[in-house]
Amino acid sequence: METAPKTLYEFGPFRIDPDQQLLLRDGRAVAVTPKVLEVLLVLVRRSREVVSKDELMRTVWPTTVVEEANLSQSVFMLRKVLGDTRGEQRYIVTLPGRGYRFAAPVRVIAREVAEDVAVAPTPATRRRRLGSPAIWLVAGGILALAAGAMYFLSGRSASMLRAEDPVLVADFVNATGDPVFDDTLRQGLAVQLQQSPLLSLISQDRIQQTLQQMGRPAGASLTPELAREICERTDSALVLDGSIAKLGSQYVLGLRARDCRSGDVLDEEQAQAGRREDVLQALDEMAARFRHRVGESLPTIARHNVPLAEATTTSLDALKAYSTASRVHAAAGSAAALPLFRRAVEIDPQFAMAHAMLGRMYGDLGDFVLAAQSTERAWRLRGRASDAEKFFIDASYQLQVTGNLQAAQAVCESWASTYPRAAGPHAFLAGIVLPVQGNYRAAVEQARMALGLDPDFVIGYQILAYAQQYQGDPGAAGRTLDSAAARKLATPDFALQRYDLAFLRSDSDGMQRQVAAALDDGEVQGGIAYHRSLALAYVGKLQDARAASVQAGALSLQSSQQEQAALFAAGAALREGLYGHAAEARRQAETALTLSDDRHVEFGAAFALALAGDSAQAGKLADDLVSRFPQDTSVNFSYLPALRARLALNEHAPERAIDILQMAAPYDLGTPRSSMHGSFGALYTVYLRGEAQLASHRAVEAAAEFRKVLAHPGVVVTDPIGALARLQLARVYAMQGNPVRARAAYRDFFMLWKNADPDIPVLVQARREYASLH
Structure with a gap:
């Protein structure tokens, strides 16, 4: 033929x-x-x-x-x-x-x-060739599989399951009567398959999104029929559904692979376990055989095949709590999932990935101290995790514990190289590492790569939108959030960013819409109140800003988000210090430090105290940051240079301040972690360099620094230095003996503050300076 x-x-x-x-x-x-x-x-x-x-x-x-x-x-x-x-x-x-x-x-x-026919037989030929074909028998509600040597997916070779073909893992049919196997076996199989660098599994986020589109309840059980429909809707290649039954004293596990579109059963196999405790080992064996039959080489499987008991936990109860938490997280968010992840580590304190996810939940909820504690625990236990999970744990450790972003970048690049189908490393690079470096173009590219790998990765849209905003394209950021909304994807943080994007467009109606929407959303009320306080302070409405800050702090404490309340107090302290209210700056800084000693809070409070003239206390806090966070990139290249330079200016030593700020130059235009979490601290080293140059009578150099601040509104957003840079430019022109440009710059500042509270010290001083111009 x-x-x-x-x-x-x-x-x-x-x-x-x-x-x-x-x-x-x-x-x-x-x-x-x-x-x-x-x-x-x-x-x-x-x-x-x-x-x-x-x-x-x-x-x-x-x-x-x-x-x-x-x-x-x-x-x-x-x-x-x-x-x-x-x-x-x-x-x-x-x-x-x-x-x-x-x-x-x-x-x-x-x-x-x-020539390939012998390697890739037709389904009919394949079934004749298998020594003892597996059959699914239902008797008395118990599913049993005939024994025999199975070549799992022997006919679906690598040619029919390409790297871009996703696989959906359905729930196991549990006929044992033991609820511990509900969710647990699906989670275990997913963990094992995710160890493969070649396979791509449909994520839990994408499953939940598809369920929503189908009008099904969040967290619905993935029965074989429902799983196949999801498989078709997500354009996946295979659906794997399994079963577990009790046959005498034995546990019998079955696994069946079906073509999503045709529904054809491509192959089946079984494994047996003599005891409840041996079920995970039987699952290991089935997962390894599946990986081999879809084209993964035996050496690769051997390199990335940590047994489930070592990669997760020896406790089925702990694994059940973890799997339930993962499903709840995808359906209802971090707050709902946190107690379940906590339950998993209570059952098995050695469960590394449960500690890691608990750290992520705390981080999502703004509790960075507890996030660091859980993440460090996971890192110490990372020997009990799969290779893919080790990358996640190592990256999380560098990001949340040490703050060493160079090390985090190296981990993420190795992770992406080893697991090219994983969206996680690209998200970490785009969301944290590259913005701190100020490399916003690369952040946009990495965020797009993450979304290309998982188009329903909701956080990926937020990360991309922020990268676009930082890059100076708020229109693109808005369109990205609209794309997420079109897919019915949302997080509470979307509202906060939409508020800031409306601020950048001078769209007061858009800002008000986000405030109104937040009235019915307890998760975002505190954050919106804080962002509103920043916007009010930016235009000099300090009394209104203070009232909004009080509301933001109260709402955070009511929802047990003490770390968030501390960040809000630190941000309030900074604006008071920058605007000349020393006593209020000290009060707010003390409030922040009472609530938390997190590094970002400590930086904000220390800088506010330095602005208020309390150099001694600010210096002690700077020393504490050095002692506790010696590897942290934001601490070393943003926080400490800014603090030390501010203290030098307090001592009327601008040349020393300029020298101190030299080490910060590579990160000048970046977004330090305090800006990501508390909306303060970005471009402070630039602003301070401008102040130091001005104090040294280097008008040209000072003007260049203040213009940098004004040229990056998507990074500065509502930080008070964005408003004050206008005033500083006016002072530069006055120093240069250019009264025409100086008056224009002062009027620009006064126009921004046309409705400002009249008694703000920095405004009172600016009016005196303007009046003295000749």
Whole structure:
């Protein structure tokens, strides 16, 4: 029988099989995303030719408008996979201004498809070949499977389950009568499959989103029928549904793989456990066999195959609490899930990932001290976690405990390289690491990569929107939030960002809409009140701002969010200090420190005390930050330089302040953690450098610094330095002997503060200065 030729491409130790969407190295599958493989195919097919960037983007993304950064990221990933380095580009050569050229010799091989029939039999042929086909029998409500040696998914080879094909894990049918197996086995199987660098599982967030679209209740049981429908709606490839039954003294586990679209049962298998405690081991065996049958090499499985008892917990009860918490978190949020994760660690104090998720819940709720404690506990227990979970724990440890963002970046890059289907490392990079560095363009790229891997990753939209806002594109940020809303995705923080985006557009009606909406949402009321206080203070309405701050603090304490209340008090202390109310600044700083000794709170309070003239106490707090957080990037490159420089200015030593601020220069335009959590601290080193230059009578240099503050409204947002930079520019022009520009700048400040409280010290001083201009 005639068959069409099948074309393969070989170069060096690599082979590309376009039909199967596979890249092999020495016969073993290499983890690579579909778009990256498409870029490689274009270059290989035009080997030795120059291919322009425009040609590549039109070919690989024919129906989508993408940025050149998407192509650059794909080429970067290709070079990592192929082993190219900057010094030795054996395969892909960059030709500046022209494009790329594939430099290695390529061998084109034609092979008959018929040769593959023995490897990939039809479903009917496959069933005849299996020694003892598994059958599902229902008797008295108990599901049992016939014994036999099974080749799981022997007919669905890697050619039929590509890297981009997601897999949905359904709930296990529990016929044992023991509720401990409810949710637990699905969670265990998911943990095991997530150890694979090649597989992509439908996330719990995406499952919940699909359930909502179907009009089903949140947390609905994923029966085989419901799971298949979700599988179809999410354009997945396979659905795995399982069962557990009691057969005499034995536990019998079954696993069935079905094609999402046709519903065909592709294969079935079983495993037995003699005791309740052995069930997780039986699940390990089934997961490993599944991974092998869909194309993962045995050496890769061996490298990433920590047994469930070691990767999670030996306690089925603890695993049940954890799995229930994960489902509740996806359906109802962090506050609802927190007690369940806490229950998991109470049952098994050695459950590393439960501690890690507990830390995440505390962090989501603004309790950074407890978040750091739980995360550090998880890190000390990380030997009891899977490889994929170790990356999450290591990254969380660097972000929440040490604050060492260079180390966190290295972990995330290694994580993304090892698990190219994981959205987590891209989210961490885009949401925290890159914004602190001020690398907003890269943050946008990483956030888009996270959403490309999981389009229902709700936090991913928030991260992308913030990166776009920081980059100076509030319109794009708003459209990103609208995209999330169109998918019926939302978090309470969306309202806070929409308020700030409306502020940046001078859209008072938009701001008021968010305030009104918050009246019915207890989760966001305190945050909206705080953001409203910042906006009021920005235009000099200090009395109204104080009232809003009191409301924000009270609402936070009512909902047991003490850390959040402390951050709000620190922010209030800063504005009082910047505006010249020393006594109120000291009072608010003391309130903040009474509530928390978190590093971000301590920085805000210390800076406010320095502004209020209490240099001794501010210095002690700076020393405490050095002692407690020696590795923290924001502490070392933002908080301490700003504090030390402010203290130097208090001592009338502007040259020393300028010297101190030199170390902060690489992070000047970044968004330190205090700004992410408390909306204060961004560009403080820039503003202080301007003050120091002004005090040193370097008007030109001072003006450049204050203009930097005004040029980044998406970073500064409602921080008081955004308003005061206008006043500082007026002082620069006055120093230069340019009364015309000075008057214009003063009037700009007065226009911003046209409805300000008249007795604010900084305003009173500004009016005196304006009156003295000649």
